[in-house]
Amino acid sequence: MESITFGVLTISDTCYHEPAKDRSGRRLMALIGESFDNSQVIAAVLPDERDLIQRELRKWIDRDDVRVIITTGGTGFAPRDVTPEATKPLLDKDCNQLTLAIALTSLKKTKFAALSRGVCGIAGNTLVLNFPGSEKAVVECFEAVRELLPHALHLIGNNVELVARTHAEVQGTAQSEAAVPSLVKRDHVCPHKTGAGDDVDRNSPFPMVPVHQALDTILTVVQRNNESNQEMDQLRSPVNIPPFRASIKDGYAMKSTGFSGTKRVVDCIAAGDKVNEHPLQEDECFKINTGAPVPTHADCVVQVEDTRLLQRDKYGEESLVDILVEPKAGLDIRPIGHDMRKGDKVFPAADYSPVVYKSLLASVGIKQRQRKPKVGIISTGSELLAPHQPAVAGKIYDSNTTMLEELLLYFGFDCRQKLVLGDDLAGIKMSLSALIDTVDFVICTGGVSMGDKDYIKPVLEELNFKLHFGRVNMKPGKPMTFASRGNKYFFGLPGNPVSAFVTFHLFALPAIRWADGWERAKCPLPIINISLLNDAIDLDSRPEYMRASVTSINGKLHASVNGDQISSRLQSIVGADVLIHLPGRTAEKPQAHAGEIYSASVLRYDFISRYE
Numbered sequence: 001m002e003s004i005t006f007g008v009l010t011i012s013d014t015c016y017h018e019p020a021k022d023r024s025g026r027r028l029m030a031l032i033g034e035s036f037d038n039s040q041v042i043a044a045v046l047p048d049e050r051d052l053i054q055r056e057l058r059k060w061i062d063r064d065d066v067r068v069i070i071t072t073g074g075t076g077f078a079p080r081d082v083t084p085e086a087t088k089p090l091l092d093k094d095c096n097q098l099t100l101a102i103a104l105t106s107l108k109k110t111k112f113a114a115l116s117r118g119v120c121g122i123a124g125n126t127l128v129l130n131f132p133g134s135e136k137a138v139v140e141c142f143e144a145v146r147e148l149l150p151h152a153l154h155l156i157g158n159n160v161e162l163v164a165r166t167h168a169e170v171q172g173t174a175q176s177e178a179a180v181p182s183l184v185k186r187d188h189v190c191p192h193k194t195g196a197g198d199d200v201d202r203n204s205p206f207p208m209v210p211v212h213q214a215l216d217t218i219l220t221v222v223q224r225n226n227e228s229n230q231e232m233d234q235l236r237s238p239v240n241i242p243p244f245r246a247s248i249k250d251g252y253a254m255k256s257t258g259f260s261g262t263k264r265v266v267d268c269i270a271a272g273d274k275v276n277e278h279p280l281q282e283d284e285c286f287k288i289n290t291g292a293p294v295p296t297h298a299d300c301v302v303q304v305e306d307t308r309l310l311q312r313d314k315y316g317e318e319s320l321v322d323i324l325v326e327p328k329a330g331l332d333i334r335p336i337g338h339d340m341r342k343g344d345k346v347f348p349a350a351d352y353s354p355v356v357y358k359s360l361l362a363s364v365g366i367k368q369r370q371r372k373p374k375v376g377i378i379s380t381g382s383e384l385l386a387p388h389q390p391a392v393a394g395k396i397y398d399s400n401t402t403m404l405e406e407l408l409l410y411f412g413f414d415c416r417q418k419l420v421l422g423d424d425l426a427g428i429k430m431s432l433s434a435l436i437d438t439v440d441f442v443i444c445t446g447g448v449s450m451g452d453k454d455y456i457k458p459v460l461e462e463l464n465f466k467l468h469f470g471r472v473n474m475k476p477g478k479p480m481t482f483a484s485r486g487n488k489y490f491f492g493l494p495g496n497p498v499s500a501f502v503t504f505h506l507f508a509l510p511a512i513r514w515a516d517g518w519e520r521a522k523c524p525l526p527i528i529n530i531s532l533l534n535d536a537i538d539l540d541s542r543p544e545y546m547r548a549s550v551t552s553i554n555g556k557l558h559a560s561v562n563g564d565q566i567s568s569r570l571q572s573i574v575g576a577d578v579l580i581h582l583p584g585r586t587a588e589k590p591q592a593h594a595g596e597i598y599s600a601s602v603l604r605y606d607f608i609s610r611y612e
């Protein structure tokens with residue numbers, strides 16, 4: 001397969017000064033990488049300056065390897081938008097129909113696409129395309145040309161044989177099924193034919209996207225529910241806490257204008273009593289308990305430790321006490337509304353912990369259900385037995401359903417419905433189609449890899465889901481799949497129990513938290529730096545997420561890997577406090593060593609297993 005170099009030129013005054021803001025350029029690079037095998041990308045960011053743009057474009061056009069240049073930005077109506085003006089003089093041929101194809105695709109999404117003046121054309125052997133500057137527009141424009149590019153390049157390069165084959169393919173007259181060399185990765189997924197859909201290319205048609213990109217995609221696609229945020233922000237307390245002046249101590253309530261010394265105990269006040277309004281003399285006091293209402297005419301409480309009992313009456317009740325400290329106004333009294341005033345915000349900040357949410361509402365007497373995303377679980381596999389069933393030859397016990405349900409509960413979400421389905425295309429299709437009407441998220445395990453019974457991807461396609469990715473460059477969890485249809489989201493976790501465990505934590509949980517309104521930074525698990533205790537771990541070609549247990553040695557955190565890390569061995573989650581992020585193997589770094597520091601995702605609240 002031939003290698004081609006793409007040039008991605010971001011044209012924006014803002015991005016020139018702050019390259020980190022260049023989202024459209026970065027997105028284009030990612031799209032090129034995902035769509036074209038063997039592609040290289042060179043990139044630059046320039047301000048909206050005609051001369052500078054032209055100079056850079058000319059330099060790239062003159063390079064033999066650069067076959068496509070895509071600019072992003074500077075195509076609008078603003079005075080400084082000059083990208084088309086900089087591009088046009090360099091073009092040998094206009095490609096108006098390509099410009100039209102891009103415009104038509106974009107116009108379907110927004111009428112504002114009419115305000116882009118981008119041009120397309122051929123300069124030497126290079127195809128030059130002007131895209132607008134927004135990330136969304138770039139995605140749409142790229143989609144419009146993605147399938148056309150390989151053939152366009154074959155034509156520009158005058159590659160007669162490849163052009164003929166493409167024509168034959170388009171006209172349905174291709175002689176053989178043998179691979180027509182194609183640069184573009186195929187979209188179509190067939191349960192029985194993997195790869196490009198034929199028997200020659202047996203590879204997955206899904207590019208392996210990096211973990212961070214997969215998470216970015218998920219959090220871009222999933223809609224954040226701001227309603228619960230707003231609800232929390234707007235909720236005002238209907239009551240004062242405390243609703244009366246409450247004693248902070250067990251002791252004696254009295255007037256501060258009085259004195260220390262002997263006082264008569266006139267009554268006893270317990271928590272739950274009404275406010276006592278009887279007049280009180282300076283030489284009198286009430287015995288009072290913590291949390292009880294302070295009588296109207298008392299203004300301080302002296303704790304029992306600072307008093308001495310002098311006398312009891314004939315019924316055994318205290319009648320005289322010696323007050324050993326000077327009574328001071330307000331001493332040990334919580335004023336009305338001290339903790340929360342009526343009309344105050346109940347939640348000073350958004351906090352999604354059910355413990356926090358439910359207890360605060362209870363404290364102000366509000367009974368309200370916390371709105372949480374609705375989640376359903378599907379486990380697929382004709383080999384699965386429910387844990388209560390007797391063992392059967394050829395079958396295994398289903399651990400994923402229980403694990404996912406418990407994980408949801410652990411993180412404060414619940415499972416609305418769970419289904420266990422056999423590997424049967426029609427059955428999965430019917431069940432998923434019904435389930436998706438009742439929940440926001442489906443977390444499914446199994447059936448996402450390369451087998452002829454792995455039906456999940458084809459079912460998603462048949463149900464008109466958009467498959468955002470179908471493989472991730474990670475171990476375990478490679479076939480991790482994410483799809484959406486409107487505001488319904490589908491997580492296809494791999495069937496191996498540990499793969500499901502890891503991908504739940506890294507992808508499904510952040511997505512559900514995001515939908516629940518959590519802050520972006522708090523959606524993934526917390527990440528810490530940790531020192532590795534094991535030595536000479538062979539790194540995998542994929543970045544690996546090893547289950548490890550944490551030991552605190554003199555306050556420093558160390559991680560030891562939990563035995564065999566094969567993705568079927570669920571025992572590796574026993575005592576697993578963290579997932580250590582080990583990088584993919586390189587020639588320079590084939591192994592991880594003891595004492596090296598790695599990032600680790602914290603799996604649980606009580607994440608330190610041992611102290612030494």
Ligand SMILES: Nc1nc2c(c(=O)[nH]1)N[C@H]1C(S)=C(S)[C@@H](COP(=O)(O)OP(=O)(O)OC[C@H]3O[C@@H](n4cnc5c(N)ncnc54)[C@H](O)[C@@H]3O)O[C@H]1N2
Pocket residue numbers: 379380381383384396397398399400401445446447448449450451454476477478479493494495496497499567568
């Ligand atoms: N030719 C290839 N084969 C496989 C690849 C590949 O790239 N090329 N990827 C492997 C990887 S990595 C993984 S992970 C698995 C993922 O497989 P699926 O998601 O298709 O899952 P299944 O095939 O249905 O099951 C895999 C494995 O897990 C067991 N399983 C499934 N569900 C449960 C459950 N609920 N409880 C317990 N165990 C379960 C199942 O019996 C299988 O042993 O694919 C590799 N193959």
Ligand code: MOO
Pocket residue numbers: 474475476477478479494496499567568
């Ligand atoms: O990546 Mo698979 O998830 O190795 O087991």
Ligand SMILES: [Mg+2]
Pocket residue numbers: 446447448449450451454495
């Ligand atoms: Mg499979």
